[in-house]
Amino acid sequence: MTGGASVPLWAALPVALLVLLGAALGLTGSIGLLRLRGFYERLHAPTLATTLGIGSILLASMLFFSVAQTRPVVHEVLITVFVVITTPVTLMLLARAALHRDRTEGSPGVPPPLAPAPDGDAGI
Amino acid sequence: MSAVVLGWSLLAAQLMLALAMGCATLRVLLGPRAQDRVLALDTLYVNAAMLLLVFGIRTGTTHYFEAALLITLLGFVATAALSKFLMRGEVIE
Amino acid sequence: MRRLLSYPLLALCFLLLWLLLQQSVSPGAILLGAVLAAAGSGMLAVLMLPKGRLGRLRLVPGLLRDVLVEIVRSNNAVARIILQPREPGARRSGFVHIPLDMRNPYGLSALACILTATPGTVWVDYDARGGTMLMHVLDMVDEETWVRTIKQKWERPLMEIFE
Numbered sequence: 001m002t003g004g005a006s007v008p009l010w011a012a013l014p015v016a017l018l019v020l021l022g023a024a025l026g027l028t029g030s031i032g033l034l035r036l037r038g039f040y041e042r043l044h045a046p047t048l049a050t051t052l053g054i055g056s057i058l059l060a061s062m063l064f065f066s067v068a069q070t071r072p073v074v075h076e077v078l079i080t081v082f083v084v085i086t087t088p089v090t091l092m093l094l095a096r097a098a099l100h101r102d103r104t105e106g107s108p109g110v111p112p113p114l115a116p117a118p119d120g121d122a123g124i
Numbered sequence: 125m126s127a128v129v130l131g132w133s134l135l136a137a138q139l140m141l142a143l144a145m146g147c148a149t150l151r152v153l154l155g156p157r158a159q160d161r162v163l164a165l166d167t168l169y170v171n172a173a174m175l176l177l178v179f180g181i182r183t184g185t186t187h188y189f190e191a192a193l194l195i196t197l198l199g200f201v202a203t204a205a206l207s208k209f210l211m212r213g214e215v216i217e
Numbered sequence: 218m219r220r221l222l223s224y225p226l227l228a229l230c231f232l233l234l235w236l237l238l239q240q241s242v243s244p245g246a247i248l249l250g251a252v253l254a255a256a257g258s259g260m261l262a263v264l265m266l267p268k269g270r271l272g273r274l275r276l277v278p279g280l281l282r283d284v285l286v287e288i289v290r291s292n293n294a295v296a297r298i299i300l301q302p303r304e305p306g307a308r309r310s311g312f313v314h315i316p317l318d319m320r321n322p323y324g325l326s327a328l329a330c331i332l333t334a335t336p337g338t339v340w341v342d343y344d345a346r347g348g349t350m351l352m353h354v355l356d357m358v359d360e361e362t363w364v365r366t367i368k369q370k371w372e373r374p375l376m377e378i379f380e
Contacts, residue, residue, distance in 0.1 A: 009125055
């Protein structure tokens, strides 16, 4: 609880706004997880949290610690890099897994395989 | 003044993120299918990382950063492994 | 040595990540980071990744800016869709097939990452023989529009960068 006092107001305001924006986006994404119908629609909901949501909180954290410690604190970039790299991979893997399961079960509303024979990934 | 602004907004952010984790947990419990649960688990990980970062700002220590980094990494590995299992498990059945 | 440094760009990225994690640029940290980066990129040489060739690098900053703008815009759009009251039949989501001219694997994976990272679109599948990509769209207004947008907005700059 000691952090807030050591930062001037010009830094505290953007930090507060960025944190609120990030948290609101995270909450919106999770609400979407509950409200949207069907798995493929829900697949879009967490991207709110993983792009702009965590991005603005990381920006707020960078700003806060850089001002509070009077030196550039940029190791939050690491989390940004990891999230940017890993989120598309997990979502694509999940989408492919769900599509595969739906196809083998013959669920309606699922497009048929693009190629007649199973082939490899496009280097992804 | 800045302590008041930060204190209230960080508290609000923590509440929102806790609510977000609650929503994700509800989806894990509701399902209805395995891929829904895995997706919700992934969202839960991201929300937890965000909550830890907000905790870090609130307490003014950078120790929470390492925890958030670990959670994002573990979340990725867990989700990748689970989706691979969803794909392979079907073949064996 | 040649095998160790077969991916100089990747090794440099590893070194930068290490320095960020250590939060220092002391000689010791740089030395240890260089050793780790060489070892890490050398290990990746075992995978025998296909050699990529970069074309017009000066397009990269503009593309990154476009991606950022698009992420902000679609965050707003998807948040609106989630929070608006539910009206049956007003919005329809679905799969879109998109024929692609790009064949470079790195360009394709970059396109996949861009599409999946923007809320509202998820790359699902790709057929290497026909060059068709399958993606899922949350708010499908018109299939034709999506095909045109993706080909013009993302595929063309990526093809110029990677081919």
